[in-house]
Amino acid sequence: MNEGDKRYEQELYKTLSYSNEQFDKNVLFIASGALAISFAFVEKLVPNLEIAKQKDYLIDAWYFFGCVIFISLICHFISILSIRWSITNHQKKDFEKGMYRWNLATRILNFTMIIGLLIGIILLINFIKQNI
Numbered sequence: 001m002n003e004g005d006k007r008y009e010q011e012l013y014k015t016l017s018y019s020n021e022q023f024d025k026n027v028l029f030i031a032s033g034a035l036a037i038s039f040a041f042v043e044k045l046v047p048n049l050e051i052a053k054q055k056d057y058l059i060d061a062w063y064f065f066g067c068v069i070f071i072s073l074i075c076h077f078i079s080i081l082s083i084r085w086s087i088t089n090h091q092k093k094d095f096e097k098g099m100y101r102w103n104l105a106t107r108i109l110n111f112t113m114i115i116g117l118l119i120g121i122i123l124l125i126n127f128i129k130q131n132i
Contacts, residue, residue, distance in 0.1 A: 020079075020106075024072055027113050031068040031120070038062065038124050046131050057127035064120030068113050075109045078102070 038061060046052045082102035089095055 023110065024076060027110075027117060028069060028072045031065045031072070031113075031117055034117075034121060034124060035062065035065040035069075038065075038127075041128060052127075053130040054127055057123045057130070061120045061123035061127065064116045064123065068116040068120065071109055071113050071116065075106060075113070078105055078109070082106070 038058065042049065042052075042058065049055060052058070082099075085098065085102065086095075089098060092098075
């Protein structure tokens with residue numbers, strides 16, 4: 001691999017790292033924001049939850065947002081473990097196989113966060129729609 005290819009590959013890794021960091025921040029921001037907005041909505045527009053319709057939608061949305069936040073923390077922890085593992089094992093011949101496992105775990109958790117966030121938002125919108 002020539003010097004230009006090495007620099008290009010390094011730039012791709014930097015871009016990937018930045019993209020992953022932004023993804024984690026955005027998911028955490030959206031889930032936390034949706035959770036806060038739902039609390040504000042309940043406080044302002046549905047002060048008496050006893051008479052609210054479809055309360056299960058709201059409670060389930062809270063569960064989903066909470067789970068997304070928790071999974072985000074797990075994802076961050078796995079990322080730290082992966083980097084530590086990479087530092088120790090980067091010269092071993094089965095390094096690529098090991099990295100594939102770490103990356104697969106991260107991808108699965110990222111996809112799970114996206115789906116959880118989507119479900120939480122849909123549930124929250126349905127609750128709001130029922131109670132406006």
